[in-house]
Amino acid sequence: MGLKEIAGELGLSLTTVSRALNGYPEVGIETRRRVLSAAERLNYRPNAVARRLATGRANAVGVVSPLSRRTLESPIVMDFLTGVSEKLAEDGLNLVFTQVQEGHEREGCESLIASGTVDGLILFSPLLEDERTASLAELDFPIVAHGRPLHGISVPSLSIDNYEAFRQAAGHLLARGHRRIGLLNGDERQSYAMDRLEGVKAALADAGEGELVLAAAGEMSFERGRDAVAQMLDRQGVGAVSKEVSGAEAPPTALLCSSILLALGAGRALRERGLEIPRDVSIIAHDDQVAALPPILAWPALTTTTSSIRAAGRRVAELLDARIRGEIAADHSEVWKADLVERESVRVLGR
Amino acid sequence: MGLKEIAGELGLSLTTVSRALNGYPEVGIETRRRVLSAAERLNYRPNAVARRLATGRANAVGVVSPLSRRTLESPIVMDFLTGVSEKLAEDGLNLVFTQVQEGHEREGCESLIASGTVDGLILFSPLLEDERTASLAELDFPIVAHGRPLHGISVPSLSIDNYEAFRQAAGHLLARGHRRIGLLNGDERQSYAMDRLEGVKAALADAGEGELVLAAAGEMSFERGRDAVAQMLDRQGVGAVSKEVSGAEAPPTALLCSSILLALGAGRALRERGLEIPRDVSIIAHDDQVAALPPILAWPALTTTTSSIRAAGRRVAELLDARIRGEIAADHSEVWKADLVERESVRVLGR
DNA sequence: CTGAAAGCGCTTACAG
DNA sequence: CTGAAAGCGCTTACAG
The missing domain is CATH 1.10.260.40 (lambda repressor-like DNA-binding domains)
Structure with missing residues (x-):
């Protein structure tokens, strides 16, 4: 045969x-x-292997994703992967998936490239924001990143406008009378989290009033959301929230969360102390539109900044395809706007 | 070079x-x-490609997972994949990931095999339980399945003892005075769901009392959990639950759920109607120990039957490795026991 | 202990 | 429009 x-x-x-x-x-x-x-x-x-050797084309692309940090965000990674693989399947391309220990991204990419098993590489978000992997951009190999590259790296990329999304979300809260705002962010060494922080600050500056009274950054898990809020409340006194004690030491009346999971954790900490959303604390969370984690998982349904990570996966695969064919430049970048979707987790504060 | x-x-x-x-x-x-x-x-x-052609060994294994049905269970698939890829990375093997449209599993596997890009294949659960893919077992290619194969197929497999897990869980409820039990199951054309149903029935038979008053099967999503319970309550009257009206038409006092997501949805439907867990309804859910979906996501924390899908992924990769080397037989099968972990979602009914 | 040669299954100039 | 031949970068009997 x-x-x-x-x-x-x-x-x-x-x-x-x-x-x-x-x-x-x-x-x-x-x-x-x-x-x-x-x-x-x-x-x-x-025989695809023989064809590869003869043509030099692998008909496959690699996805590299760091292991430990990502595990807690697995539904997000998975939906991204689903988007990527949908598009690749249409084009008859294989997907070689590699999870690497954090800090070993560079090796992971290099060995995939050297092995000749892929024609291009997709970097999932934070990779390119790590100094150690920055040099990958100079590797002269088709790469597309999901996320905004830092360090002046020029790799084609797709990212969402995190700055604008969180500026708008914070503005939404400010317009509804909130003055003490908290931010439960992702790891702020990564661009998406940095941008969100900056967006919130910009909204506060625009409004000329309001302050950021809680700014936690780190893992975007349920536990961390719960712990961050619990710590804050236990330190400042639970009563402070519902009684709306003013002053710098008072807890926030509204929380911006970088993920649904973080918001769920925050909601748990609040509920454990008898506080209710949005009566006592309002919440806006970022929603990657992961099928497994809909914003109605929370009670009440969360107001969100929304952008489909799965659609992003599809598009990144498309871009990589184009990049492999030399159809787009190394500095091609796309920025998607996230939508603010109002649901039930934000309350208008009386004056 | x-x-x-x-x-x-x-x-x-x-x-x-x-x-x-x-x-x-x-x-x-x-x-x-x-x-x-x-x-x-x-x-x-x-050059891995050249080596492949020369040796006939691909140094890679494929994972085939059906697309649509899986998407809602993405955290589970992802954790399984993480387990697999951890093990493969240790052995220097690549992971070729393929999502196929439901019903096209067979083609997906065949084209991966024919392309020569993989030395073996991992089938994620439901695949082998589909008649159309049953013939894959005869393909004379190293395959390991996650899940209990049906139709007398002989493929090495790893599964958890779903029958025993749900028999034990139902027994746990019966021992605590529950007599009307509901089951929110996965798709019962798949072995894991079939086994769970049988397990529940066996427990009821053992006890000689109690009945299965709700048995819904299908997608294991938040929405479906919510809808199934909402429908039941709205049909039978909400009051019936807390007042513990007896009779065949009365709703269950306890629910067994095939996934955390399903349990969360059920919890939502209950709460929307003013019912509380476990005061009005007790819940036990199956927990794949997915990092993103811990049982404490629910309120109160869910009592679960627990088994790590990630560890299963690791083990399946190990088995495939052994199978490729001819170290295990085609009918090798392992069955893991799930643990019943008590938390706060089960109430002892007074007599 | 080392090397010349065939071969893995394709693709692709080059010649006709 | 078709074919003989070289080549992709390795591995591996086979011979020495």
């Missing part, structure tokens, strides 16, 4: 059979018909 | 260089040293 068998069967050369199968124009119409039907009949499947 | 360069540099043959690099014993100690240091100096990376 190799090319050779077909050629033998038909009394043709390997060359002709190969060309007929690959749709080269110079093959006679009748010859092509015969080849195609023989291939069908013999259930011929080309 | 190929073998040829090193050979040229050192005045050795390709043969010797290749053998030195691959640790063959018949190479002179001094020769090996020189080759190794030259390889290091020239930053030699073997």
Whole structure:
């Protein structure tokens, strides 16, 4: 069931059979018909490995994602991957998935590249924001990043406008009378989290009033959301929230959360202390539109800044495809706007 | 930076260089040293594609997972994948990930196999339980399944003892005075869900009392959990639950849920109607120990049957490795026991 | 202990 | 429109 068998069967050369199968124009119409039907009949499947070696094209792309940090965000990674693989499947490309220990991203990429098993690489968010992996951009290999690259790296990238999304979200709260705002952010060494922090600050500056009374950064897990809020409340006194004690030491009346999971954790800490959303504390969270974690998981349903991570995955795969074909430049970058979707977790404060 | 360069540099043959690099014993100690240091100096990376073609070994395994049904369970798939990829990374194997449209599992597997890019295949749960993919077992290709294969297929597999887990969970409820039990199950065409249903039935039979008053099967999402319980309550009247009206038409006092997400949805439906867990309804859910979805996501924390899907992923990868090397038989199967972990979602009913 | 040569299954100039 | 031949970068009998 190799090319050779077909050629033998038909009394043709390997060359002709190969060309007929690959749709080269110079093959006679009748010859092509015969080849195609023989291939069908013999259930011929080309050996991708041999083809790779001959053409130098792997027909596969790699996705590199750091292990430990990501695990807690697994639904997000998975939805991204689903988007990527949908698009790749349409184009007949394989997806080689590599999780690497944090800090070993560079090696992971290099060995994938050197092994010749991929034509291009997708970096999931934080990678390019790590100094150690910054040099990957100079590797002269097709790479597309999800996330805004730092350090002046020029890699094609797709990111969402985190700055604007969180500026708008904070503005939304300020317009509804909130003055003490908290931010439960992701790891602020990563651009998306940095941008969100800056966005919140910008909104406060624009408004000329209000302050950021809690700014926690780190892992975006349920536990951390709960712990951060619990700590704050226990330190400042639970009563402070509902009684709206003023002053710098008073807890926030509203929380911006970088993920649904973080918001769920925050909600738990509040509820454990008898506080209610949005009566006592309002919440806006960022929603990657992960099927497994809808904003209605929270009670009440969360107001969110929304952007589909799955659609982003699709688009990143498209961009990588284009990049491999040399159709887009190394500094191509796309920025998607996130939508503010109002639900039930924000209260208008009386004056 | 190929073998040829090193050979040229050192005045050795390709043969010797290749053998030195691959640790063959018949190479002179001094020769090996020189080759190794030259390889290091020239930053030699073997071309995996060429090696594949020459050896017939791909040094990669494929994971095939159906697309649509899985998306809602993405954290589970992802944690499984993480387990698999951890183990594969240790062994220097690549992971080729393929999501296929439901019903196209067979094609997905076949084309991966035919392409020669993988040495073995991992089937994620439901695959082998589909008649169309049953024939894969006869393909004479190393395959390991996660889940209990149906139809007398003999593929090495790892599964958890779903029957026993749910029998025990139902027994736990029966022992605490519950007589009307509901089951929110996954798709019962799949073995894990079938087994859970049977387990519950067995417990009821053992006890000689109690009945299954709600048995819903389908997608394991938050929405479906909520809708199934909402429908039931709205049909039978909310009051019926807390007042513990007896009779066949009365709603369950306890719910067994095949996933945390399902339990969260059920909890939502209850809360929306003013019912509380476990005061009005007790819940036990199955927990795959997915980092993103801990049982404390629910309020109160859920009592669960627990088994790590990530550890299962690791083990499945190990089994596939062994299978590829011919170390285990086609009918090798492992069954893991799930642990019943008590938390706060089960109430003892007064008599 | 080392090397010349064939081969893995394709693709693709090159020649006709 | 078709074919003979070289080549992709390795591995591995086989011979010495």
